[in-house]
Amino acid sequence: MSRFLRTATLVALGIVWLLPVYLLIINASKSPTTFTSTEAWIPTDFSLFANIADAMQLSGLSDSVVSTLAYAIVSPIIAVVVGAAAGFAIVALRLKRGFLWFVVIFGGTVFPLQMVLLPLFDAYSRVGLYDTHAGMIIVYTAISIPFSAFVMRNFFTGVAHNVFEASVLDGATTWRIFTRIYLPMASSALVAIFILQATFIWNDLLLGLTLSQSDNVRPIVTTLSGMQSTYGGAQMSTVLAAAVLVSLPTVVLFLFTQKFFSRGLALGQY
């Protein structure tokens, strides 16, 4: 196909792909008083920020934003360090039966989440972690560890082993070698994992639905889902504004870090 035809096809398809985004934004911008669901295609006014402010009041969305930010930052940071430590143990410290332990950790992601929901719910209720911030951070960390260990093991395999040996000769402890040499060296991989896992956590519904219920613990997507059921009819433009608010951070992050994403995806495959 000629270059022109390819470009034209892509532009046309791209416009079709952006139509839902267009509809979301113009309708999320209509104030609840002017909003009518029968005039979906034409923009009328711009009350997006007022609608977002309204949405923040509904269903405790503002509380959710704060907690979800905490989950999406704290859990991947812990997971990245724990995963890197596992990779370091296997590759640099040459842990005995290291590959087996790697398979044990990585195997944690092979099963669908449905396999762990009920026991987690049950156990969380018994030990008092149900509907707590700590409980959510712990579960999101555990879920993020296998992928993190996978990428970090791959990354450290590419590091020459005499980097480690030289540091040992300099008298550094393993902890020092890990924190001062291996972690800084892996910063790009650490950032890639962090971004992917933070996005995953921000977009999670299932764990939030199962392990939390109160406004200030529930993650944001779970809150949006509840809002859709409760206010989807009467305050559609407010719910759409909430959807904009929930989607914006991940879309912006994704567009600015496309390179990291594609690298992370490529790492995830091989």
Add this chain to the structure above:
Amino acid sequence: MAVLQTPERERTVGGLPEAAHRPPRRKTPYQAAARGFIAPGVLMVAVLLYLPLLWTTFLSFTEYNGLGDPEWVGLDNYVEMFDDPSFVGSLLNTLLWVAGTLLIPVGVGLALALLTWNLPGGIWLRLPFLIPYAISGIGVGVIWSFILSANGALDQALAMIGIADPPRWLVDAPLNTVVMIIAASWQGVGVNALLFTIGLQSIPKEPLEAARVDGATGVRLFGSILWPMLRPLTAVVVGLSIVASLKTFDIVLSMTKGGPGRASETLALTMYRETFVNSDYGLGSAIAVFLSVVTLVASVLYLRQQLSQKHEM
């Protein structure tokens, strides 16, 4: 393993002149440290993923509603599951999801990657397809529920071109599953396009040039060079799509809640309802186990394909 360990001991002895630095047990100091470094990861995964997994498997053979103790009933839950017409309906919907996700997001993703391949500005032309990928399943569901609602955006557009009596998109089954698959495809195409693009970029230049010199273009170039070279990657994309579509939950919960009735339920939704709405923990666990087995089989199939490809190379 033994081959690996022996030189390790020697290297340590040679590398650390003072034997006093060694711990009293006659292992390399690194083994103790290594166990310390890997322990947090293993512990968290064991406690939060493996233990629950085993417990779910056990519960699937019991009758349990959260009160009292689980009562062993053997395979009863599995028998009950397959006798239930709505479980079978849910299974069929899930299969429809698998087929649809293979057809649209994988197919269109490949087409997009080929269209943008070596095209100036290709990165920018791919952007519109990547935006939906970063939106959560519920976000996608909110947008598409709005578009597909009765007299919603789509119906208004259809009315303008003279179609006054459109189908009830989210009510009529199996049409509602089909439109939800389209919504999911809107979300998923970009990432497949990205993966195929990575694949295309990694194809060595020489055979491509040779084929071009021989006059191969378009379909012939694709059939004889690109497709065979993309096959390992295609196996991965197909495998990932199957595994993801088997777990479909968010979009369906958001757009139809599995309804009307249970007409558009998927296995993940059925599992959730039996467990957390009906408190039938045994049956819910049996569905989870079934879903896991199917997912595992699908993963093994594509991973094996992956590995055999690597051996050939």
